[in-house]
Amino acid sequence: MNEANNERPNPLLLKAKQARYFDELVDLFDQEQPPQIQANLREIVASAGIKPGDSVLDVGAGVGVLVPFIEKYGPARIVACEISPRMLERLREKYPRVEAHLADIGELDLPDSSIDVIFMNAVFPNLAEKQKVMANCSRMLAPNGRIVISHPEGRPFVERLREVVPFPLDPLPTFPKLRRLAKGLPLVLTLYQDRSDLYLAVLDKAPLDPRRPIGKR
Numbered sequence: 001m002n003e004a005n006n007e008r009p010n011p012l013l014l015k016a017k018q019a020r021y022f023d024e025l026v027d028l029f030d031q032e033q034p035p036q037i038q039a040n041l042r043e044i045v046a047s048a049g050i051k052p053g054d055s056v057l058d059v060g061a062g063v064g065v066l067v068p069f070i071e072k073y074g075p076a077r078i079v080a081c082e083i084s085p086r087m088l089e090r091l092r093e094k095y096p097r098v099e100a101h102l103a104d105i106g107e108l109d110l111p112d113s114s115i116d117v118i119f120m121n122a123v124f125p126n127l128a129e130k131q132k133v134m135a136n137c138s139r140m141l142a143p144n145g146r147i148v149i150s151h152p153e154g155r156p157f158v159e160r161l162r163e164v165v166p167f168p169l170d171p172l173p174t175f176p177k178l179r180r181l182a183k184g185l186p187l188v189l190t191l192y193q194d195r196s197d198l199y200l201a202v203l204d205k206a207p208l209d210p211r212r213p214i215g216k217r
């Protein structure tokens with residue numbers, strides 16, 4: 001792990017540092033993906049079961065890599081949330097129909113229960129305040145909505161990235177870590193795949209069972 005990864009700056013500093021870093025990577029992200037990655041992105045989006053008319057939120061959307069895959073399912077609304085102004089500017093140019101918010105996902109202020117599907121593709125390790133993010137996402141999620149946490153190149157790729165990026169990046173969450181993050185929230189982990197080339201976890205919104213002690217969910 002590089003030196004930067006050993007430090008834990010406060011969340012505001014981490015976000016500012018990441019925004020500057022990703023501002024410089026717009027052209028790198030705005031390239032056609034290799035066929036295997038495209039196949040994985042298709043699998044990731046398929047796992048969400050988007051229905052025509054749904055509202056979909058793409059967290060850390062970058063230049064909108066997921067947008068064309070999401071559009072195939074005919075959602076009524078696609079919302080993008082990003083902290084990098086230049087990433088968001090490119091996304092707006094490419095996909096003017098997408099509602100773009102320059103915001104940290106922990107603070108994104110969409111109404112309660114207004115989103116059917118939330119994607120967090122290649123962004124979960126970047127989030128400094130995961131508990132706050134999960135609580136805010138579960139608040140914005142409609143009943144029976146779902147959160148998809150994914151990486152189209154899998155855990156080994158993220159481990160290599162952790163050695164080279166100039167800010168702390170967490171590993172992709174293990175099954176127990178995800179269960180802990182969902183604890184006390186109306187979320188149930190319904191899919192977990194940790195393949196060498198693809199990471200995919202799905203959490204469904206479900207009412208908390210008052211008879212079930214907290215910690216069993």
Ligand SMILES: C[S@@+](CC[C@H](N)C(=O)[O-])C[C@H]1O[C@@H](n2cnc3c(N)ncnc32)[C@H](O)[C@@H]1O
Pocket residue numbers: 015018019022029059060061062063064065066081082083084087103104105106120121122123126127128
């Ligand atoms: C590795 S890129 C992935 C972009 C896109 N999801 C993709 O698959 O190409 C991670 C993105 O997440 C954004 N990001 C990082 N922390 C964020 C936060 N707290 N809220 C919203 N976006 C964030 C970064 O600015 C960056 O553009």
